[in-house]
Amino acid sequence: MSRRRLAAAGLSVLALAGCTRGVVEGGDPTASAGIPPAITVATADFPSFWLAEQIGGDAAEVETVDPAEVADTDADLFAYVPGIDPEVDAAAATLPAERVVDLSDDVSRIGSPRDVEVKDPYIWFDPVNLSTMAQTLGTAMSKANPAAFEAYQFYGLRTISVQSEALQVDQRLQEQLNPCRVATLVVEAPVLTYFARAYAFDQVPLISWEPANDPVPALYYTIDAEAAVREAAGANGAQAIGVDTLTESAPEDDLLQGLLDLGDEVARHQNCPLVTPSSSDRPG
Template identity: 30%
Template sequence: MPRALLAVLLTLAVAAGCAGRASASGFSGGKLSVVTAFYPLQFLSERIGGDTVTVTNLTKPGAEPHDVELNPRQVAQVADAGLAVYLKGFQPAVDEAIGQEAKGRSFDVSSVVELQPFNADSDESGMDPHVWLDPVRFATIAEKLGERLATADPAHAADYRVRAQEVQDQLQALQQTYARSLATCERREIVTSHEAFNYLATRYGLTQVGITGISPEAEPSPRRLGEVAREARATGTTTIFFETLVSPKVAETIAREVGARTAVLDPLEGLTDPSADYFTVMRANLSALTEALGCSS
């Protein structure tokens, strides 16, 4: 978002008044006000924060987070938050709002885990943001978020640390299940609609073949479609994966070309099913992977 536009939004937010906003201390109704950039960070903040925080997610359910823009109300929520949780470099509009309005009250999760670059054969440059798809790195984020919440709200510090440890234990169990289930498979390549799964692939010895780069809405070139189809045939790929927030048409095109089927592999950038959460989706992803790759555990 251009700086001038953000300034206009901030002015409109102030003019709209303070009704329903958190207090200057970052608390509302006795609870710490936490703003999160997109779903995985919302999930962690709610699990670790428990009933002593109020969490607001800047990316609406079912929305694609890569290109999110903020309205005046959301900018005001960032300004009033006791803690803003985000991943720097993933959502420019969020980065700018936090940099201007919540710099001293923010937690950049990329500052506590090592990010990895996109694959060398990718059209993308820079660092891959999809770190939450690695349960080990996500557990580190959970630990550090617990500490950050404890700093922001010392009265409930012990509770935050206990809940953070509980989440870490659950993520460790998930990691062990993934490692065991993906240890022995007929195939190791996963063809995905966009390059969101490199952390997961690296953790478990798989190879990701992305049809598009970081943006799931990008249109692949005919050349790229041909490259993916040839690689899928060469590796005996039986499944082309697409995700829930974008059209499956490109994946279906590749699948028809190589005689494969399609299935969902969810990058967890946002949820459309209110009954699902991070763990249920990750378990569903594992089931889809083991079937597609012919794994025996």
């Protein structure tokens, strides 16, 4: 992990550390904290759902709502990542601001390669961003809970646990991907913007890729464009590799496992000679 990424991540973790003094490392991070009353959290995407469950534990009831249900939710909080679904964005704007948690609020967002005015929503493809998202949600959940002291301690400890795991995954990916000899990721849709920035790749849209000048061993696609990408891959001696955006689910219902699986795929196809143990060897 670079010093810049480590420093930024460390500040994110320390922001919630004030309520954790005297806690012994190891074991259940909330063993010494009282469990506050449960709050309800509605979510519209899997990354938000996963974070709410990890941070909330026994002190949160988490549900996923369809876009048509967002405006009518009576949950204490509605957590989401804007930009994934315009219908969700419009419905979220009708809710009271104090009940809405935009998990991208504290993340440095990147303009889409197709339109720099549109921010790329796939922020969770960088585990350091995921750590920041956890802090944003943990703070909002603490504020929303009526048992303020217990809530800040309980959610704060669980937030730090999530952040620690996210940073361990980031370190694993840094070690796995920094030696890659093929630095170009050719993608059908620019969903790997944050992943590419974090691990020193150049993301090139398939439509602007010049195979004669920049040959690559793999082309990456989302499900909707599989046929077209397989055709392009076959014509240029490359493999077509599917990318799960993780917006609806993740392997083993674990967002970090989804990132590790992606790292394995990229390492195998971008000529990364120093491949670390398989993603099944989950850190944390």
